[in-house]
Amino acid sequence: MTAGTLDTARIGVVTFPGTLDDRDAARAVRLAGGEPVSLWHADGDLHGVDAVVLPGGFSYGDYLRAGAISRFAPAMDAVVDAAKGGMPVLGICNGFQVLTEAHLLPGSMVKNDHLHFVCREQVLAVENTSTAWTNRYAPGQRITIPLKNQDGQFVADDRTLDELEGEGRVVFRYQGWNPNGSRRDIAGISNARGNVVGLMPHPEHAVEAGFGPDGEDGPRSGTDGLGFFTSVLASLVRA
Numbered sequence: 660m661t662a663g664t665l666d667t668a669r670i671g672v673v674t675f676p677g678t679l680d681d682r683d684a685a686r687a688v689r690l691a692g693g694e695p696v697s698l699w700h701a702d703g704d705l706h707g708v709d710a711v712v713l714p715g716g717f718s719y720g721d722y723l724r725a726g727a728i729s730r731f732a733p734a735m736d737a738v739v740d741a742a743k744g745g746m747p748v749l750g751i752c753n754g755f756q757v758l759t760e761a762h763l764l765p766g767s768m769v770k771n772d773h774l775h776f777v778c779r780e781q782v783l784a785v786e787n788t789s790t791a792w793t794n795r796y797a798p799g800q801r802i803t804i805p806l807k808n809q810d811g812q813f814v815a816d817d818r819t820l821d822e823l824e825g826e827g828r829v830v831f832r833y834q835g836w837n838p839n840g841s842r843r844d845i846a847g848i849s850n851a852r853g854n855v856v857g858l859m860p861h862p863e864h865a866v867e868a869g870f871g872p873d874g875e876d877g878p879r880s881g882t883d884g885l886g887f888f889t890s891v892l893a894s895l896v897r898a
């Protein structure tokens with residue numbers, strides 16, 4: 660895509676062995692108006708994509724620690740380089756775990772504090788709307804999207820947490836109930852530049868009217884996650 664034009668942006672979606680949600684992520688990109696491009700974990704070439712989504716699932720069976728093996732995939736070398744150059748990268752759930760393991764985002768994901776897998780419709784507040792993936796939301800907007808994981812507890816030392824808060828890098832915060840014991844109710848964060856964002860809940864499962872979760876106040880359209888994908892397209896046009 661040529662910067663500043665309305666050409667269709669090409670958004671890569673990386674598949675690792677054990678990835679589950681790559682097809683939903685590709686569908687979300689398409690519904691937002693972008694062109695999804697399948698990327699394979701063993702291929703170190705990003706094929707000229709404009710942005711990358713690391714989707715959810717159980718890459719490498721979550722062996723050792725979720726994301727700990729995926730981080731060494733050839734595709735991740737390319738993603739790390741591209742992210743450092745400013746390319747938008749979104750990690751959803753297992754993708755967020757991979758981003759922390761790859762040190763593109765600080766902190767770690769550990770077992771949910773209650774030690775159970777959790778699957779629910781989760782309310783979040785969007786606290787930072789200046790990132791590549793959230794610029795189409797209103798500051799403080801509450802959105803409802805699915806959450807499903809076992810290793811969803813975000814932990815970091817207090818200095819890192821203070822830094823994230825102070826720099827406005829807590830992008831999403833759980834509302835109503837903290838589903839996994841994450842420090843300071845943090846559901847998602849960004850890097851300092853705002854091009855790399857990771858979160859545990861799944862926006863790609865709430866992009867189509869009639870199929871996403873209801874909102875807090877009763878049935879809604881269920882498309883609260885679509886804004887992630889329209890946001891990145893908007894950020895690429897502005898770039």
Ligand SMILES: NC(=O)CC[C@H](N)C(=O)O
Pocket residue numbers: 714715716717718721725751752753754807808809810811
């Ligand atoms: N939905 C997912 O991506 C699952 C993430 C991760 N493997 C976990 O269970 O914690």
